[in-house]
Amino acid sequence: MKHVNFYAGLFALITLFSCNSDNVVKNEPSANEGQISLPAQAPEYTSVPVEGQYIVVLNENALGNAASRMDVQGFSKTMMQKYEVEITEEQRYFSNRSFQGFTARLDAHQLNKMSSDPMVKYVEQDQMITLAPMQTSEYVATASQTIPYGTTRVGGGKSASPYTAWVIDTGIQMNRPDLNVDASRSKSFVGWFFPNPNDQNGHGTHVAGTIAAKDNDIGTVGVAPGTTVVAVRVLDRNGSGTISQVINGVNYVGNNARIGDVANMSLGGANSTALDDAVKAAASKGIVFAVAAGNEAQNANNVSPARVNAANVYAISAMDQYDRWAYFSNFGSAVDFCAPGVSVTSTWLNSGYNTISGTSMATPHAAGVLLFGSPSTDGVVQNDPDGVPDPIIHI
Known part of the structure; x- marks a missing residue:
């Protein structure tokens, strides 16, 4: 719901829409404050029985x-x-x-x-569920460090959190020098023989970098730089996986994370009561879930797990660097916060960097904030299509 659920006595996270195709925005938005941000093309998402x-x-x-x-x-x-x-x-x-x-x-x-x-x-x-093919920019071998606008906008980039971020996604590049990946707790639910949590798609590595890329003079800086991240791989190299795989990942987090840890679900899809219930069960243990609202420009109450209304579960919509609504973002009473999700630069495969867009990119900004406990807000997004502007999450 469009409300602030604080952590049910504790604090109240990473997400499940691998978020319906997170496309690169190659053109910088204009400074026209009155326009809704328009990425290169509307992201899509597929889900088949x-x-x-x-x-x-x-x-x-x-x-x-x-x-x-x-x-x-x-x-x-x-x-x-x-x-x-x-x-x-x-x-x-x-x-x-x-x-x-x-x-x-x-x-x-x-x-x-x-x-x-x-x-x-x-x-x-x-x-x-399958991520639509992503338009990607060229890898940028960033020798000097930059602080992405989104990290700054949500008040991040200053320190690590003592809690852990669990990235339920395509995996994470395990040997990245600018990410603090806990390999011992990372796990894959993709494949049956010698499953590997290493990312072969890029999406999960991008999410992890937005949450926690180190402040180490190279690349980008995450919202909670240097925080430990755990790869929970539920989608394959093509960005595909079953709802049951995702539930395996959610249950793994529920059984292994501690109170105050944050799970990021930058993925989701058609209605799934089973997925919704799995997220509720894990969140009831005090684990915080940041979930993507989705990229279909529709009511977020139509998609799982964004529609989940429970303590410690936060659905995140997307905006651009001028606080303007991202036209692809889902909306409605299910959304709790808005965060930067247009032209977001973060870590990528082969120790590169990439700039892409989507509520998948907004959600890890929120996850980074939630790692520090109950969030605050700093203004509201402009031009929210449901007429009730989402508050912009902030540390």
Whole structure:
């Protein structure tokens, strides 16, 4: 909702719209204060059902007090055997204490039976989400350091946070000298054999740099420079992944982050109750989620997980360097804050730098702010299409 939910007694994060194609803005915006910022082209986002694949969410009391992955796996396999569902190595299991379930390949008969089981809360068809191809600028081997306008606009660039930023995205370039990546806690849910959290797309590395690129005389400076970042890879080199993969990533953060840590979800898509519920479950533990509002220029209440209305979950819209609304940004009562998301320069693959746009770029600015606790605001965005200007997040 368009409100400020402070951290439910603590503080109240990184996001899930890999945000619908974050395109490069090659032309600098004019200084005309009365215009809405127009990037080179409207970003797009695709989401398609995965035929025959479903997410089975269990009732809260299905396993009693048991909550480990082994508990969920054993219970789920028993259920699948009951309905003669094939058990494969590609099975996914969700073991957050307040969000438990599994994926299954079901035919129509099995779907009907599974949906009617008293231990099942609901069954939802899995979806494949894909970032639209990004227009990218040339890599810039920045020898001298620059502070991006967005870092300055939200009051960042001064110090690291003692908390951790969990980037649920395409991964992070693990060996980047200007990022403090915790490899031991980084994890990939892409692929089944020797999965690697290293970024092969660029999107996640860009997000991580906006949050926490070091103040070290090279490249760019993040909002919380030098803060530890953890790669939670849920999208592949093409920016594609299933909702169930994303839920795996959210559950991983929920089970491993600590109170006050921030998760960035610069991705999302069509409505998914399962994804929404997974985010709520993780956030209920005191982990803060910054989620992208999305790039379809529509009501953010139509997309997940931006539509989630819960403590510690913040949906972020986008603006340009003149505080003007970014025309691609989603809007509405689901949005909590606005942040810079047009022509944002940050870290990229091969230790390069790139300038791109999208609510995916706005969200990590907010994540960086949220790493310091309850945020303040500094003005409101101009020309918000819903008529209720989003407050601009600030440390």
